[in-house]
Amino acid sequence: MDIADSFAELAIPQQSTRAGIYHYDAYDRAFLQERIAEFRGQVERRLAGALTEDEFKPLRLMNGLYLQLHAYMLRCAVPYGILSSQQMRQFAHVARTYDRGYGHFTTRQNLQFNWIKLVEAPDALAALAEADLHAIQTSGNCIRNVTTDEYAGAAADESVDPRVYAEILRQWSTLHPEFSFLPRKFKIAITGAAVDRAAIQVHDIGLAVKRDAEGRIGFEVWVGGGLGRVPVIGNKIRDWLGEDDFLAYMEAVLRVYNALGGRENIHKARIKILLRDVGPAKFTEMVEREFSWIPKEKFRIDPEVIAAIRAHFDPPPFAVLPNAAATLAQQVAANAAFAAWVEHNTHPHKQPGYVSAVISLKPIGGVPGDASADQMDAVADLADRYSFDEVRVSHIQNLVLPHVRQDELFEVWQALATLDLATPNIGTVTDIIACPGLDYCSLANARAIPVAQNLSERFRSLERQYDIGQLFLNISGCINACGHHHVAHIGILGVDKKGEEFYQITLGGSATNDAAIGDIVGAALSYDKVVDAVETIIQTYLGLRTSAAEKFIDAYRRVGMAPFKDALYAVA
Amino acid sequence: MQAKVKAKGAAQPLVITANRLGDGRVVWLAGASLGAEGQWSERVADAAIFLGDAADAGMAVAAKAEAAQMVVGAYVVEVAATPAGPAPLRSRERFRADGPSILTAAAA
Amino acid sequence: MPLLESGQPVADRFTAVADDAVLPDAPALIPLARIASVDAGRNAELGVQVTSSTAPEAIAPYLDRVTLVAIEFPKFRDGRGFTIARTLRERYGYTGEIRAVGHLLPDQYSHALRCGFTSAVVPDGADLAPWRAALQVVTLAYQPDVTGSDPLDGLRRHRRYG
CATH class of the missing domain: 3.30.413.10 (Sulfite Reductase Hemoprotein, domain 1)
Incomplete structure (x- = not known):
């Protein structure tokens, strides 16, 4: 029997078809179930003493489970920062059931629970899987959650939707057999807009996806940026990488790093140190040499596959609207508080009559990035009603309703205000x-x-x-x-x-x-x-x-x- | 990781802490003489104070508790002995003992 | 120490031979550094053992003389062995045995097989159940590997173990 068939009967609720997330099929769900079973076995072996802490630690970290000061922390992946409203509700459910009723959105566009028990962690992961969520590779010396622009697919200044390639990277990097025990963690960010909101120059690999004069898709490749102990801006090693060679080139960069990255000193193990030590020119040459040997056809993604993945991110059924500038201007003129919120907490949308609305998780005196389970549920309800069932997490630790009708913006603001989620401070000194x-x-x-x-x-x-x-x-x-x-x-x-x-x-x-x-x-x-x-x-x-x-x-x-x-x- | 105390002064009061394996909660070695793996309390006030090198015996008990899958990552913490019980000297250990210093979204 | 193939213990026909010991007229596993001095007319099988810091380029000249490359895992976190094995397969087309020796966890066994390892040495007395289970617990994969199985949709492939 086909492996996916055995999981096809699982009572997994279907995701909204309107939300611009990658929609799991039976294979994806089967994979998650296998992965949870594997982790459950690992936890059992640890509790029984068959695994030492030294051996167990990288295994739990590969499933996002840290041991922090007061308890285990579970870092749940929000792939490239996009959630369906159903997924947001499932986070709320996990927060109430396995944690203390709240969670913390991070600069990696993920969600962390602070009070998880090891003995309950497999159950928490199983609950997340019910909404196609997981914590795979949110820690450990592997390729971490790929991040992107919180306005991807919506921003007026975007030339290519980066979500398609973020999803391809997600699939390619998930339990990669060769790159799961790297010298150190590895972070990739991708943007497709004129303004870089994904911080691509301070990532291990930063990608700017763009089109050439003939309309073909390609990538600008930055390598070796990063923060931490040795903060450094990355080097651009390719101005143009064709779509056909995308994954083969990623393999080449990772292979050079896996083979030659430092493994003696944890502080000298990131790719930026390798790049600094050999020099950008030599590093680029090594990558290009590795790339020349890689069997490229093996990593070339069929255009039909790319089209199929792109279909997951098709625009939601937007209404054909005029720009509601006049109505909005009236409301703004009549209400100074609303005016301030519109000015600071919205972002221009590529679809006429729509706008992206930022939900500030920075109330005055609040914990930046924290949201209670009730707030998560309420945001999910607002997303259902006003944003095609979709929520984004920004790396600034705020949430975004990506596709809001301009003529409904006032209602959204009123609803957010009652939830203490309408602080009009995006980009100000309190948006910390x-x-x-x-x-x-x-x-x-x-x-x-x-x-x-x-x-x-x-x-x-x-x-x-x-x-x-x-x-x-x-x-x-x-x-x-x-x-x-x-x-x-x-x-x-x-x-x-x-x-x-x-x-x-x-x-x-x-x-x-x-x-x-x-x-x-x-x-x-x-x-x-x-x-x-x-x-x-x-x-x-x-x-x-x-x-x-x-x-x-x-x-x-x-x-x-x-x-x-x-x-x-x-x-x- | 918190470095173990390198130079144990003769009179430096010390306690031993770890996280409980099953739920990760902070625990303190409370009674080294009570059983091979010791007794572990969630309250720093219950922690047994060792003076200087006497902590080695406590760490031996902690090692057994680690081997028995009770706790994980045991180490020695410098404290001041106060009438209310041991008070950790370093800020990190004070937060481990007292919990987060902030109101959470849920509690706010 | 037991040698595993496809999760099952098998007999090891190779004998590990130290740097200065006489080579037997039987399958012998020697350090890579010694192979240059081995008589080119030798008939019995030869294997080389390499450290995780060995560049595949340094092994490549001898691949037509060996039927075994044993790659050391000094500690399980050292993932360089995965790249060495994969490079021997994909770049140099090596088809002989690739063996993992040293500290490899059963949880890494499927990674190793997908990168081109065919065997693994496990510690004496090791419980083999997790090694066998490792081949069954996660059977789906998202990316191409050296096992060459057909793609389902380009990114997603079934795993297949020999």
Whole structure:
């Protein structure tokens, strides 16, 4: 009997056909069931003592299960950040059943549960599988969840939909037989828009998918970017990689890395170190040589297959609408709070009459990226009603309703406001990225969440946030940089000084097309000095900007570090 | 990983901690003399205090508890002995003992 | 130590021979470094053992003289052996035995087979049940491998074990 047939009878609810997710078939579901059975067996062997912790750890990590400070943490994959409303409800269900009723959306567009029990982890994974969700390769020295633009398939500035290739990468990398025990973790991001919202220059592989003059699809390939202990902007090693050679080239990059990446020192094991040590030219040559030997026809994806995958991401049944600019303008004119939300929390859509709406998970004083089970359910309901059953997770730790009718935007805003999910602060100083930090994470040196909360409280005035303008403020609780502090306009890094929490501040980072690593201002500050220090930096900026139109990052690039450093340290 | 205490001062009070294998919760070695694998409490107040090298005996008990699949990742933590019980010196261990310092979305 | 093929223990016809010991007139497994000095007229089978840091290019010149390449896994986290095996198969067309020796977990067994390994040495007294189970528990795969099975839809292929 065909393997998939034996699972075809499983009572798995079907996903909405409107949501722009990759829809599982019987094979995908059979694969997940096999994988859960395998993990269940591994947990049993561990509990029985047949596996040591040293042997079990990489196996549980390959299933997204970490041991953190207070409990096991389950990092669930949200492939390229896209969820159906049914999947969001299943997250809520798992949060209530196996956790404490909430979850944390991450910079990898994933969802983390903080209070999982090892003995219940296989059941939690089985519950996730009911909605075609899993935690495969959200940890471990393997290819991690591929990330992309949270407005993929919707953004007005997009030339090629990156979801198709993100899905191809997802399938190709899932339990890859050769690349599951790499020197270190491996992160891939892909964008298809003019503005890079996927931070491709700070990934192990960054891809920009585009079209040439003849309309053919190809990729710009960046390699060796990354944050962590050695933050570095990647190198572009290919300006054009044809669609036919896409996977063969990925194999070549990964093979060179698997064979030659550092394995002695965990801090020198990422591909960026290999690239730095041999030099970009030599590295590119090694990849191209490997590529020349790879049997390319084996990795060439049949155009019919690409078309079939693309069909999963066909546009939902949009109504033919005029641009509702007039109605919207009326509503905006009549309601200042709505106006502020529209200005800050929406993004232009390629379909006339539609817009993408950002759901802020950064309420003033809240935990960045956290959502309660009730909020998840409510967002799922809104997605059903207003966004073709679909929700996105952004790497800024917010949610997005990707396809909202402009003439329904006011209703969406009203509904979000009653859920405390309508804070109009996207892109402002309170839209803070924060990792779990020392409140949860066993790797952390210092807390990140309370620092974010205190900053959010300090800058709670919307008037002030808008006066300050666009400002990306990111906080990491340790040098692993899950909070992306290196690429923030103002970055805050938690460090340990003799058992106490200290914070190092960086300025001038950027994660987008003009990617840059922030510069360290000076000596680290104690926990109770951080908020005042940020205040000082922002006051300095407000005092020296040429006009309200000059953004923080532009002002910093114009004047450099000195005025900020003087303001922070001269007085003390 | 938290580094083990390298130089154990003669009078430095120490306790032993680990995570319980089955649910990952923080536990503290409470009574080294009670059974080969010791007794493990979720409350740091219950932790047995070892002075200096005496912690080696506690770690031997912890090793047995690890081998018996009770706990995982046992290590030594420096504490101050207070009337309320052992108080970890490092911030990391204080958060392990007390739980997250923040209100969660569910509790807010 | 037991030698597994397709999850079953089989007899090992090769004898491991140390660097300076006399080569028997029987199948012999020697370190790669020694093969250059082995008499080209030797008739009995020859195998070479390589470390995980060995470049496949260094093995390639001798592939027509050997019927076994044994690849060491110094620790199970070291995944270089997967790339070595796959390169021997896909780039050099080697069709003889490829054997995993050292620290390989049963949970990695199917990865190894899909990269071109045909056998694995397991520790004395090891429970073979997880090794056998590893061939049955996950039977679906999404990407091409060296087993050459037909694609279902281009990305997704059935696994097939010898």
